[in-house]
Amino acid sequence: MSEAILVGADLTKTFDKLTVVRKASLSVGDGEFVALVGKSGCGKTTLLSLLSGLERPTSGSVTIAGKEISSATEDELALFRRENVGFVFQSFNLIPTLTAWENAALPLFPVKMTTEERRRRAAELLEKMELGDRMEHLPATLSGGEKQRVAIARALINRPKIVFADEPTGNLDTATGDAIMAILNRLHREQGMTLLMVTHDTELAKTADRVVRMQDGEVLS
Numbered sequence: 001m002s003e004a005i006l007v008g009a010d011l012t013k014t015f016d017k018l019t020v021v022r023k024a025s026l027s028v029g030d031g032e033f034v035a036l037v038g039k040s041g042c043g044k045t046t047l048l049s050l051l052s053g054l055e056r057p058t059s060g061s062v063t064i065a066g067k068e069i070s071s072a073t074e075d076e077l078a079l080f081r082r083e084n085v086g087f088v089f090q091s092f093n094l095i096p097t098l099t100a101w102e103n104a105a106l107p108l109f110p111v112k113m114t115t116e117e118r119r120r121r122a123a124e125l126l127e128k129m130e131l132g133d134r135m136e137h138l139p140a141t142l143s144g145g146e147k148q149r150v151a152i153a154r155a156l157i158n159r160p161k162i163v164f165a166d167e168p169t170g171n172l173d174t175a176t177g178d179a180i181m182a183i184l185n186r187l188h189r190e191q192g193m194t195l196l197m198v199t200h201d202t203e204l205a206k207t208a209d210r211v212v213r214m215q216d217g218e219v220l221s
């Protein structure tokens with residue numbers, strides 16, 4: 001494996017007395033595409049939240065691009081996520097009152113930059129997603145596949161070191177899901193995008209460089 005961009009070591013997450021992630025360790029190499037699979041409720045989303053710095057582990061450590069994030073303050077973590085990490089969710093998570101380009105440009109809003117520059121960066125990505133003619137559309141007027149392509153543009157706009165995707169095709173029909181997977185696979189192959197993707201579709205998992213299995217909160221080796 002190439003140099004690891006993400007290292008999760010001995011991660012445990014306990015809610016009240018329920019341990020949902022147990023001593024999980026997982027590394028992702030720079031430019032690698034890893035699929036994380038396992039039964040519903042086994043802890044995939046929780047592990048992804050720990051690895052991406054959205055949630056703090058009860059114990060264990062996470063290192064992204066050489067930085068140990070477990071000890072970071074909330075503010076440091078928010079800044080670190082914005083600069084290094086992209087997210088794609090099953091339910092798109094677009095802001096309904098913002099247009100497609102504004103949603104795609106959202107991670108740039110805290111960055112000192114003119115509106116024109118933000119719009120230009122968003123347009124460049126949305127055009128690559130074949131959404132150049134949907135820039136001014138609100139999410140409600142976009143199809144599911146279009147919404148997810150806006151979400152992928154948003155995930156990429158800060159040129160993150162790693163993209164986390166949680167069931168990115170879970171709310172899409174098969175053909176639309178395949179189109180979204182083709183985009184993610186192309187970004188991985190052609191631009192070396194590092195991707196950690198949760199799926200419970202074994203066919204989708206087969207397109208990854210490596211499949212990691214979870215069971216009852218544990219990562220199986």
Ligand SMILES: Nc1ncnc2c1ncn2[C@@H]1O[C@H](COP(=O)(O)OP(=O)(O)OP(=O)(O)O)[C@@H](O)[C@H]1O
Nearest residue numbers: 015018020038039040041042043044045046047200
């Ligand atoms: N905030 C929370 N408080 C308490 N329990 C939680 C919390 N978040 C998740 N859990 C529990 O942790 C377990 C794992 O949940 P998680 O969402 O990680 O599973 P998953 O593998 O992503 O499942 P699915 O494939 O259905 O999305 C579940 O039993 C869930 O109820």
Ligand SMILES: [Mg+2]
Nearest residue numbers: 044045046166
């Ligand atoms: Mg989940």
